Amino acid sequence: MPELPEVETVRAGLERHVVGRTIDTVEVLHPRAVRRHLAGPADFAAVLRGRTITGARRRGKYLWLPVAEDALLAHLGMSGQLLVGDPARPVSAHVRARFTFTDAGPDLRFTDQRTFGHLVWAGGGAVLPPLIAHIAPDPLEPAFDEEAFIARLRLRHTGLKRALLDQSLVSGIGNIYADEALWRARLHWARATDTLTRPEATRTLSAVREVLGDALQAGGTSFDSLYVNVNGESGYFGRSLSVYGKAGQPCPRCGALIRRDPFMNRSAHSCPRCQPRPRSRRDHRDLRDRST
DNA sequence: CCTGCCGCCTGCGCGC
């Protein structure tokens, strides 16, 4: 569930609470949590024991903790949490892995109700884990190339929201912020990417950056206790949402009732007046042909 | 190559 602002909030917490500390013990409480570590849970634990965490980095929704030239790579999936706290507190039912440190201070727990998240040892991954080479830069990192993104977006033959959710095109955006950004840009989720004008594509990117930045300022979005920072606290961007989860409620801009449409076995939320359904791709093509 | 679909999991709220 966590998207870029939530993962960044977690990353910042890890930077503060685990960087510079040396791992003492590693317990894998659910093998699925390390399913991408092909050598298995015992190897995962063995390779991390005694290693010192030297940083906390992130690209999109992935984060990793460098240890020398290598890294511990994590993805929170839909319900993952990384929590730092008193090592003596009870181990709750959804804790999938637990790390203690040689200083006997707060431990680190990977909690994940739905087990879509995972941890994996990323050899040679301190700067950028090879396992996530297919993940595009996110819009808040220096490596993000605005011109390249706009060009690639307009070359896609798909719907606009689909494209925003494609982590190999731009990373960090999930279902909440895709809907919120499209509302801010006044564009419909089904708009064909190959009919976007350059200004529309630029507007989309600006809206994405704004909504991610605003959410980050607020410490992320929490609907419930499933998304929390490393200290177990919720972010408060939820109160700033305009369309996500607001079906039947008035659009904050024009008052029309927000609609929810089925989309990729999930949902797309939009304002029917601010974000009118696009003309068919055919109409766009005709229009373009006529104007050139 | 690109695009789209499917499965992977648990838990909650809803209508019957």
Add this chain to the structure above:
DNA sequence: TGCGCGCAGGCGGCAG
């Protein structure tokens, strides 16, 4: 009260 269903912040793998 119980039960089935739909829904939930995401990804990798694979087919066409």
